Amino acid sequence: MENAARTAPAAVIVAIDGPSGTGKSSTSRAVAAKLGLSYLDTGAQYRAITWWMLTNGVDVTDAAAVATASAKPVIDSGTDPSAPAITVDGQDASGPIRTQEVTSRVSAVSAVPEVRTRITELQREIARAAGGGIVVEGRDIGTTVLPGADLKIFLTASAEARAARRSGETKGADVAATKEALIKRDAADSGRKTSPLAKADDAVEVDTTDLTLDQVIECVVTLVEEKRAGK
Ligand SMILES: Nc1ncnc2c1ncn2[C@@H]1O[C@H](COP(=O)(O)OP(=O)(O)O)[C@@H](O)[C@H]1O
Numbered sequence: 001m002e003n004a005a006r007t008a009p010a011a012v013i014v015a016i017d018g019p020s021g022t023g024k025s026s027t028s029r030a031v032a033a034k035l036g037l038s039y040l041d042t043g044a045q046y047r048a049i050t051w052w053m054l055t056n057g058v059d060v061t062d063a064a065a066v067a068t069a070s071a072k073p074v075i076d077s078g079t080d081p082s083a084p085a086i087t088v089d090g091q092d093a094s095g096p097i098r099t100q101e102v103t104s105r106v107s108a109v110s111a112v113p114e115v116r117t118r119i120t121e122l123q124r125e126i127a128r129a130a131g132g133g134i135v136v137e138g139r140d141i142g143t144t145v146l147p148g149a150d151l152k153i154f155l156t157a158s159a160e161a162r163a164a165r166r167s168g169e170t171k172g173a174d175v176a177a178t179k180e181a182l183i184k185r186d187a188a189d190s191g192r193k194t195s196p197l198a199k200a201d202d203a204v205e206v207d208t209t210d211l212t213l214d215q216v217i218e219c220v221v222t223l224v225e226e227k228r229a230g231k
């Protein structure tokens with residue numbers, strides 16, 4: 001027993017924030033898988049609530065209507081980094097939440113304070129329940145959701161690199177239009193009143209513009225291991 005206590009790695013909470021296309025999801029999933037941690041994609045939760053609003057006839061430009069409806073959908077997130085999953089009212093939402101329509105509406109819905117309160121509670125519950133530690137990625141994890149996280153990382157990259165990465169995911173995508181849409185979404189996410197996209201004062205900033213994904217993963221794994229070793 002004494003031995004197990006000495007050798008078992010401490011549960012660690014890692015917050016990874018940053019704008020779209022900086023590599024949050026890919027990095028977080030890989031780091032969690034390598035280190036045996038749980039994983040939570042909080043952007044997927046905001047996308048899921050947005051998708052529910054759109055499919056249930058809620059006018060997403062009407063903040064009061066969004067606030068009133070915000071308690072209704074039942075959102076369930078998986079935390080296995082090798083099989084990310086999300087359901088809304090029991091229905092698999094992993095495909096529909098990635099559509100262009102959801103992407104273009106998600107910033108408006110996620111700016112509504114009642115939506116943030118609801119989703120933040122869900123996120124804290126999931127982090128509390130993850131006994132072995134968790135990597136949580138989003139926009140306000142280090143500043144608002146889990147300000148006591150053991151390690152906070154803020155990923156950045158140039159708008160050009162981010163647009164090139166995002167367009168690489170879609171055949172025939174227009175890089176200039178993708179870049180414009182990214183910049184618009186960053187501005188909305190950084191400019192909202194309630195818990196905007198921001199770097200926590202104690203976060204480690206990693207500029208991924210000239211790094212490969214493997215280099216970013218290695219860098220974050222090293223930071224987590226150092227934290228666990230008490231360095
Ligand atoms: N350092 C990197 N270099 C090149 N491509 C990357 C890098 N990091 C991520 N990508 C790719 O960029 C795209 C967006 O990455 P993703 O992890 O979804 O970013 P985010 O979650 O920050 O929006 C994915 O196709 C991913 O494979």
Ligand SMILES: Nc1ccn([C@H]2C[C@H](O)[C@@H](COP(=O)(O)OP(=O)(O)O)O2)c(=O)n1
Nearest residue numbers: 020021042043044046106110138139140189
């Ligand atoms: N913690 C979070 C995570 C995402 N959001 C909002 C703002 C983002 O534009 C959307 C979508 O986030 P997501 O991480 O899926 O976006 P990308 O895949 O990086 O483009 O959700 C948020 O407000 N707070």
